Amino acid sequence: EAGVAQSPRYKIIEKRQSVAFWCNPISGHATLYWYQQILGQGPKLLIQFQNNGVVDDSQLPKDRFSAERLKGVDSTLKIQPAKLEDSAVYLCATSRDRALQETQYFGPGTRLLVL
Amino acid sequence: GDSVTQMEGPVTLSEEAFLTINCTYTATGYPSLFWYVQYPGEGLQLLLKATKADDKGSNKGFEATYRKETTSFHLEKGSVQVSDSAVYFCALTNTGNQFYFGTGTSLTVIP
Numbered sequence: 001e002a003g004v005a006q007s008p009r010y011k012i013i014e015k016r017q018s019v020a021f022w023c024n025p026i027s028g029h030a031t032l033y034w035y036q037q038i039l040g041q042g043p044k045l046l047i048q049f050q051n052n053g054v055v056d057d058s059q060l061p062k063d064r065f066s067a068e069r070l071k072g073v074d075s076t077l078k079i080q081p082a083k084l085e086d087s088a089v090y091l092c093a094t095s096r097d098r099a100l101q102e103t104q105y106f107g108p109g110t111r112l113l114v115l
Numbered sequence: 116g117d118s119v120t121q122m123e124g125p126v127t128l129s130e131e132a133f134l135t136i137n138c139t140y141t142a143t144g145y146p147s148l149f150w151y152v153q154y155p156g157e158g159l160q161l162l163l164k165a166t167k168a169d170d171k172g173s174n175k176g177f178e179a180t181y182r183k184e185t186t187s188f189h190l191e192k193g194s195v196q197v198s199d200s201a202v203y204f205c206a207l208t209n210t211g212n213q214f215y216f217g218t219g220t221s222l223t224v225i226p
Contacts, residue, residue, distance in 0.1 A: 040219075042206075043159070043214075045214065091159065093159075106158040108156075109158050
């Protein structure tokens with residue numbers, strides 16, 4: 001079974017520029033999560049989708065971050081404009097469903113550096 | 116709210132030493148508990164999990180027991196190897212399958 005795919009793996013941009021990350025989930029996984037992992041910290045949930053609907057985006061900085069999951073499969077996360085403090089690894093994870101105890105499977109992440 | 120607290124690192128051990136990484140949690144209800152491992156340059160991988168009190172998760176020689184009375188889920192391994200060098204994250208999930216992660220513990224095993 002193919003894992004969660006993410007691209008790009010690395011991105012360097014200047015502050016105030018825009019950037020987008022892409023995630024392709026494991027086939028059949030209904031639930032998709034985007035996390036931000038700042039160096040030295042654990043992942044922090046940004047947004048959770050169930051199919052193509054948003055379940056939880058309470059920790060998403062909506063003034064600059066946006067995400068979508070059209071057709072309930074692939075997802076994109078966008079930052080516009082980027083700030084220095086957005087430098088982090090952005091992880092995509094998917095699970096079969098939102099049901100309790102479902103394991104989340106993580107992609108390799110996109111490492112973003114904002115200069 | 117729900118949260119996870121894990122032992123700070125970094126931890127450095129010699130090969131074949133005994134490993135313990137402490138993890139305690141705060142949660143309402145009956146969460147599921149997980150240990151994830153992150154090898155250098157890679158994404159998080161599930162190491163083991165336990166879904167109810169007194170359950171023991173185990174994988175690759177690692178074990179952790181869900182202790183509701185002490186709200187703990189400590190990770191142990193009897194004999195570590197150089198290949199176990201990684202960052203280990205304790206996590207919990209509750210209603211809605213939202214995950215809460217600890218800050219991670221870096222482990223380095225030296226030959």
